[in-house]
Structures are given as structure tokens and as C-alpha cells.
Amino acid sequence: MKHPFERPGIGKSAATIAPARPESLTIRSKNPIAMRVPLSLLMATLTIGLSLATPALADNFFFSTGNTDAKLGALSRRPSAGKIETETADDFLLTETTVIRQATIVGLVPPGTPLSNISNVEVEVYHVFPGDSANPPSGNVPTRVNSPADVEIDEATRDGSGGTLRFTASVVQASLAVGNSVLNGINKKPNQTTLGEGAKTGEVVEIRITFTRPIVLPAGHYFFRPEVLVTGGDFLYLSAPKPIVSPPGTVFAGDLQAWIRNSNLTPDWLRIGTDIIGGATPPTFNMTYSLTGETIPEAGSPGQANCQGKTVTALSHQFDGIDAAAAGLGFDSVSTLQVDIEVFCAP
Numbered sequence: 222m223k224h225p226f227e228r229p230g231i232g233k234s235a236a237t238i239a240p241a242r243p244e245s246l247t248i249r250s251k252n253p254i255a256m257r258v259p260l261s262l263l264m265a266t267l268t269i270g271l272s273l274a275t276p277a278l279a280d281n282f283f284f285s286t287g288n289t290d291a292k293l294g295a296l297s298r299r300p301s302a303g304k305i306e307t308e309t310a311d312d313f314l315l316t317e318t319t320v321i322r323q324a325t326i327v328g329l330v331p332p333g334t335p336l337s338n339i340s341n342v343e344v345e346v347y348h349v350f351p352g353d354s355a356n357p358p359s360g361n362v363p364t365r366v367n368s369p370a371d372v373e374i375d376e377a378t379r380d381g382s383g384g385t386l387r388f389t390a391s392v393v394q395a396s397l398a399v400g401n402s403v404l405n406g407i408n409k410k411p412n413q414t415t416l417g418e419g420a421k422t423g424e425v426v427e428i429r430i431t432f433t434r435p436i437v438l439p440a441g442h443y444f445f446r447p448e449v450l451v452t453g454g455d456f457l458y459l460s461a462p463k464p465i466v467s468p469p470g471t472v473f474a475g476d477l478q479a480w481i482r483n484s485n486l487t488p489d490w491l492r493i494g495t496d497i498i499g500g501a502t503p504p505t506f507n508m509t510y511s512l513t514g515e516t517i518p519e520a521g522s523p524g525q526a527n528c529q530g531k532t533v534t535a536l537s538h539q540f541d542g543i544d545a546a547a548a549g550l551g552f553d554s555v556s557t558l559q560v561d562i563e564v565f566c567a568p
Contacts, residue, residue: 258303268383280539283318285511286311286461286469288297294329294399294421294457295481295493299341299450307407307483309458309493310446311508314473318520318532318565321436324553327509329397329423332456339390340432341450346377349442349477355488361409362489363496367477368400369444371488377436385434394425402457407483411470413491414499435514435551437565439523439551442475445510475510477484480507515550523550524568532562 251434300306324344347353353370379385399421449456460479467470481497482488491497494505498562517536521528533543536558540546544555552558 225479226376234561250499271330274535280516281513282315282321282514282516284313284470284471285467285506286486286509287468289327289397289425289459289509290462291397291459292400292504293417293460293493293498294402294423295460295479295506295508296402296404297326297328297446297456297458298450298540299343300484301450303456306448307404308345308446308448309479309492310444310510311510312349312442312477313512314442314475315438315440316516317440319438320513320517320550321438321442321512321514322432323513324432324447325423325427325511326430326446326449327393327459328434328449329399329421329457329459331423331453334424334451334454336390336392336426338380338452338454339426339428339449339456340452341381342386342388342428342430343382343448344386344430345373345448346436346438347373347444347446354443359489361411361486362491363413364492365489368480368490368492368506369446369557373446374438374443376561377438379430379432379434379436386430386432386563388428388430390426390445392424393427393497396422397425397459398422399459401498403481403493404455404457405483406497407486407491408483409486409489409551413496415497416500417498423457425459426456433512434553434557434561439520439565443477444480445512447510457511461509463505465507478509479508490563501538517561521566523566525566528566529562532566 258429295309296307297305298307300510330339334420347369350370352366353374355371358365381388402419402421404418406418408415461470463476463478467474469554478495479493481493482490495503498504502547517532517535517539519531521531536546540549547555547558550558
């Protein structure tokens with residue numbers, strides 16, 4: 222989330238959204254990119270050098286928190302007229318450099334909502350606090366330990382209205398009641414504990430997201446934050462079991478609970494269970510989502526002098542050529558992949 226919260230551009234209403242792709246797209250980076258050797262030349266040279274090498278098979282990546290437990294619905298909303306932005310985030314772990322191509326999220330919409338009313342989706346990725354954050358924090362919440370950062374990773378933001386993702390929504394259950402909800406009761410301390418806003422009922426929708434510009438991230442611990450714009454209603458992101466249940470979920474050590482904030486709380490976050498629901502034994506929640514992509518085990522390390530060359534080499538070997546790598550990972554061109562390698566490797 223940037224400041225201010227409101228972002229321009231709301232997509233057209235449609236059940237399947239595929240916004241027009243701009244003729245050119247600039248990926249923003251917090252740091253300038255300095256190249257000693259033109260990457261296009263480097264890529265061409267390495268591709269020729271690797272043409273006789275035996276390609277490595279792509280390593281598939283899949284992460285899921287499993288199926289919803291129907292305990293909670295938490296607001297996840299894009300800003301619009303009369304409605305403030307509200308963000309719900311849950312964490313995931315990458316053990317090596319990964320290209321994320323797709324995601325799914327599951328939530329409730331009001332009964333009878335046309336799927337075409339789901340008009341936009343935006344995805345952001347956050348480091349874990351204190352990364353990308355003011356430290357010490359404001360003191361307006363009980364703790365920031367293990368929360369998402371103050372601000373998102375710019376280069377990982379994808380938005381349907383900007384053409385960097387497309388999505389399709391489908392109803393997977395006609396009606397579901399959740400035991401509790403968090404929508405508007407997101408307050409600074411000492412008023413953070415509201416016990417929740419009670420049971421809610423709605424249609425269960427799954428939103429399948431394809432990143433038309435895949436997200437490239439190094440190994441690390443992150444928070445995934447989707448937002449949904451629903452004309453005439455809201456999207457309540459459904460909780461998933463904590464701890465994660467396998468199968469179908471992907472268990473990992475250090476799984477953190479879900480956090481939430483709105484524009485009145487920024488840049489801080491509250492724990493949905495511990496801070497807002499509260500109680501003698503506060504609950505903790507995951508959110509229902511999945512991520513799909515490929516790992517690049519031999520990619521370079523961001524900030525290192527050989528990062529670009531090593532990453533191109535790894536991709537060329539893994540996919541039997543850089544053209545095949547761009548196509549296999551879902552990039553629209555080699556030049557787009559080239560730009561994202563530059564951004565990924567920037568210190």
C-alpha cells in the first residue's frame with residue numbers, strides 16, 4: 222500500500238477480466254540499475270554457449286494454505302467511492318528464487334452478486350517487518366513483530382486495471398456461513414479488540430489469477446496481499462486452518478498468522494486473531510490462497526556482480542534457451558524477462 226491509498230484506474234465489469242496491455246510497461250525499482258555489459262548481448266552470448274548443454278527440467282513451485290475452515294471472513298477491498306482500502310495479508314516462504322505465475326484466492330461475496338461485478342483485483346507482496354519499514358514503529362498497535370512491512374515491494378505489485386494480471390471468478394459454493402468477520406472494526410490501540418463483527422453468509426467464489434508479468438522473488442519470507450473490487454458489495458477473504466493441514470495445504474516452519482489494516486491504520490497492521498478477535502485464548506488464522514510457478518535453483522543473488530549472468534545461465538540451461546525460458550515462465554517476450562532480471566538483480 223502506498224500513500225495515499227487511492228490508486229487511479231478501475232477495471233470494467235466482467236466475469237473474466239483481461240485488460241488491454243500497454244504498449245510499454247516500466248517496472249519500478251527503489252534502486253537504480255547499473256549495468257556494465259548490455260544484458261541483451263550477455264543473454265545472446267550465453268544462449269549460444271549453452272546450446273549444446275543438456276537442459277535441466279523446470280522445478281515446479283506450488284504453495285497452498287488448503288481449504289477454508291469457514292471460521293472467519295476478513296475484508297479485502299480496493300478503494301472506491303465511499304469505501305476505504307482494506308488489506309488482509311498472510312505469509313508464505315520461498316526456499317529459492319521463484320517465478321510466481323498464478324494464484325488463487327477464495328472468499329465470500331453477497332448472495333446473488335453477478336460475477337461480472339468482480340471488476341478488479343490487485344496483488345501486492347510484502348517483506349516481513351522491519352524490512353521496508355520505519356523502525357521503531359508508531360506505537361499505535363500492540364506489536365509489529367512478524368507483521369507485514371509498512372510498504373509493499375514495488376516490483377511485485379500486479380493490478381488488473383494496469384494489465385499486469387488477468388483473472389477469472391467462479392462460484393464454488395452457493396452459500397456458506399462463517400463464524401466471525403472483520404470488516405470495519407480495525408482500530409488503533411487501546412481500542413483494537415472488538416471481538417469481531419459476527420457471522421456472515423455469502424456465496425463462495427474462487428478467483429484464479431494469472432500474472433501476465435510474472436513475479437520474480439529471491440528466497441525469503443513474504444506476505445501475500447490480494448485486494449478485490451466488487452461493485453455493489455465486498456469480498457470477504459476466507460480463513461484457512463492454522464496450523465496448515467496437509468494435504469491439501471503446504472506446511473512450512475515459521476507460519477505466521479494473518480494481519481489486516483485499512484487506511485486509518487496505515488502504515489501499521491493488526492493481527493486478526495490476537496489483536497482484533499481477542500479473548501482468553503485468541504484464535505489465529507491463515508487465509509485461503511495458493512501460488513503456482515517455477516523455481517530457479519541456480520539463479521544469481523540480488524546485489525552481486527554476477528547476478529545477471531548467473532541468472533541468465535540458469536534460465537537458459539533450465540529451459541534449453543532463453544526464448545524458451547521467457548515463454549515457459551509466462552513472459553510476453555524475452556525483453557520483458559530481460560527487464561525483470563535487471564530489476565531482480567538490482568541491489
